[in-house]
Amino acid sequence: MRKAFIDTLVELAERDPRVLLLSGDIGYLALEPFIERFPARYLNCGVAEQNMLGVATGLAEAGFVPFVYSIATFSALRPYEFLRNGPVLHRLPVRVVGVGGGFEYGHNGITHYAIEDVAVMRAQPGLTVISPADYLQARSALLATWDISGPVYYRLGKDAKTLIPGLDGRFDRGRVQITATGDDFLILAMGAISREAVAAAEELRAKGLACTVAVIAEVNPAPAEDLAVLLGRFKAVMTVEAHYLNGGLGSLVAEVIAERGLHCRLLRRGIKDMPAGFSGSEEYMNRSCGLDRGSLAEAALKLAGRGE
Amino acid sequence: MGGMLLSITPYGIRKIILEQSKRANVGHIGSALSVADVMAALYCGVIKAFRTKEPERDRFILSKGHAALALYAALYLRGFISRLELDSFCADGSALGVHPESSLGCVDFSTGSLGQGLSMAAGAALAARLQNSPRRVFALLSDGECNEGSVWEAAMFAAHHKLSNLTAIVDLNGQQAFGYTEEVLSMTPMAERWRAVKWDVIEADGHDVAALAAALAAPPADRPRVIVARTIFGRGVEFMEGKIKWHYWPMSDEEYALAISCIEKLK
Numbered sequence A: 001m002r003k004a005f006i007d008t009l010v011e012l013a014e015r016d017p018r019v020l021l022l023s024g025d026i027g028y029l030a031l032e033p034f035i036e037r038f039p040a041r042y043l044n045c046g047v048a049e050q051n052m053l054g055v056a057t058g059l060a061e062a063g064f065v066p067f068v069y070s071i072a073t074f075s076a077l078r079p080y081e082f083l084r085n086g087p088v089l090h091r092l093p094v095r096v097v098g099v100g101g102g103f104e105y106g107h108n109g110i111t112h113y114a115i116e117d118v119a120v121m122r123a124q125p126g127l128t129v130i131s132p133a134d135y136l137q138a139r140s141a142l143l144a145t146w147d148i149s150g151p152v153y154y155r156l157g158k159d160a161k162t163l164i165p166g167l168d169g170r171f172d173r174g175r176v177q178i179t180a181t182g183d184d185f186l187i188l189a190m191g192a193i194s195r196e197a198v199a200a201a202e203e204l205r206a207k208g209l210a211c212t213v214a215v216i217a218e219v220n221p222a223p224a225e226d227l228a229v230l231l232g233r234f235k236a237v238m239t240v241e242a243h244y245l246n247g248g249l250g251s252l253v254a255e256v257i258a259e260r261g262l263h264c265r266l267l268r269r270g271i272k273d274m275p276a277g278f279s280g281s282e283e284y285m286n287r288s289c290g291l292d293r294g295s296l297a298e299a300a301l302k303l304a305g306r307g308e
Numbered sequence B: 001m002g003g004m005l006l007s008i009t010p011y012g013i014r015k016i017i018l019e020q021s022k023r024a025n026v027g028h029i030g031s032a033l034s035v036a037d038v039m040a041a042l043y044c045g046v047i048k049a050f051r052t053k054e055p056e057r058d059r060f061i062l063s064k065g066h067a068a069l070a071l072y073a074a075l076y077l078r079g080f081i082s083r084l085e086l087d088s089f090c091a092d093g094s095a096l097g098v099h100p101e102s103s104l105g106c107v108d109f110s111t112g113s114l115g116q117g118l119s120m121a122a123g124a125a126l127a128a129r130l131q132n133s134p135r136r137v138f139a140l141l142s143d144g145e146c147n148e149g150s151v152w153e154a155a156m157f158a159a160h161h162k163l164s165n166l167t168a169i170v171d172l173n174g175q176q177a178f179g180y181t182e183e184v185l186s187m188t189p190m191a192e193r194w195r196a197v198k199w200d201v202i203e204a205d206g207h208d209v210a211a212l213a214a215a216l217a218a219p220p221a222d223r224p225r226v227i228v229a230r231t232i233f234g235r236g237v238e239f240m241e242g243k244i245k246w247h248y249w250p251m252s253d254e255e256y257a258l259a260i261s262c263i264e265k266l267k
Helices: A002-015 A032-037 A049-061 A072-077 A080-090 A117-121 A135-145 A194-206 A224-231 A249-260 A282-288 A293-303 B010-024 B029-034 B036-046 B065-077 B117-130 B149-160 B190-196 B209-217 B253-264
Strands: A019-023 A042-044 A065-071 A095-099 A128-130 A152-156 A177-180 A185-190 A211-215 A218-220 A236-244 A265-271 B059-062 B137-142 B166-172 B200-205 B225-230
Touching (some): A049 B149, A117 A152, A185 A249, A194 A293, B010 B036, B010 B065, B010 B253, B036 B209, B117 B166, B190 B225, B200 B209
Parallel strands (some): A019 A065, A095 A152, A185 A236
Antiparallel strands (some): A128 A218
8 A cells, every 4th residue: 555655646746846755764665766756855854753743734834745654653643733733723735644554563563553543533623534445545545635725644554465356446535435235234444454344245245144345445524424325224234443443433433323313233343452462463463353354254244143 | 014013112012911911811921021022023024924824924933822922912013913803812712812823814823732833843944945935934932842852853853954044032931830940840051952953052131132133133054043032931020020920820900000010111
């Protein structure tokens, strides 16, 4: 995702001199295409993310479109108040790029896991929050949002190979993207973990449970109309996210269900407890939180009344 | 640029600070009085300011946002905000709150959370350089604010990038909300700290408008400048000077009358 994102950013920078790239001393073997093409429009701000956000605010006020890049925990959480009082409060086109949503930094441990970023980001009015499911969607999402007037948070994965079957790189603002249709059960997924949700749906189909699967890439503002229509058609839904249960996609869906008075039972799959004191590969960590395809399929069967 | 230039005096700013804080029954009086002379020096012709957000205006960031009343006073005396707007200070629904907001055309950045202004100023200065613009950027910080680590992130950044179009002023009044800076978290020696991060440092009497104006007028070519302005908290109102209480307290009727008579002596 990040490779497609940077390649696309180079294209955009060719077209628009307002585009700048700021890094918090992160991005080795990722940012080089931009740095080599536009050395004067790239700035390594050092390990000082608060200042980086403040600098981006000053640049954006003067007419630039600065992209601020780091690992998601460092670009989203460390300078959060700078983001709130800077680009959000001033409604400026700063783009915060956070790499590694969920457990993508595997063995690096909890300091590198962005598992509450979506919750805190979507709390901010006027901050568009984008969490693509694969690299083609990351590209589409960037092309659709890079020059909007307000700030954007992009939550990117590192996977440059996996494509979500049925997604075909689609991204439409204010919409959900349906990747599979079935009448028995609904699965809603956010981010790179969507691959596990889609694979779970395949397993479920083989077991006779036909699922509709939708990817929610624009989390804020929420695609509430699309969600309401979808949720209104099903008795049960499972949300899947590599994120704490509080405040993320599952919470968002709960808000829609409650506010619209829908009769759809909700199972939120995400991270319940603080993953501290142990670490491992992304796959291991996802499995330990029940976010692997097998666990997801099992949970869906149970909720749909087909489990043991 | 527009607006009246004639009547921006430290006395005029102090009088408005007292009148408005009394009318609104709010505090932060001592912090605002502390920078009345700095604000007069800035807005008497140093800052190329406008009523609206002209792209080529100089930028000013009141990083110690709690002294907004001193800024509003200067903006009023400059003719950028009306008497009606000034008299709405701290009224329900007013754009003029305790901390300044950029919804006002003549306020460049909203502030109020300490330690954020210098980063925004550095970005604004970098933007001017990238756009080959001669515009300058000014940021006014408090000494207590320099407790914030982010101030030093911004200071290092501005020095590294040789942002000579950026000038900071530190209001060195030696006080912060809950005590004297020496007792809370010592920043002494302030000037040395800025020299250590490679800024051009001028130490000045923060109540000498001519000295401040001179220090603000001619920035160095190769690095950002900071004016460490020695000030007295509550300056001009003897019973407030150096008193912690006046960070928060509003004035009684008697205190207000006395305060007004005090500043008359500075006229």
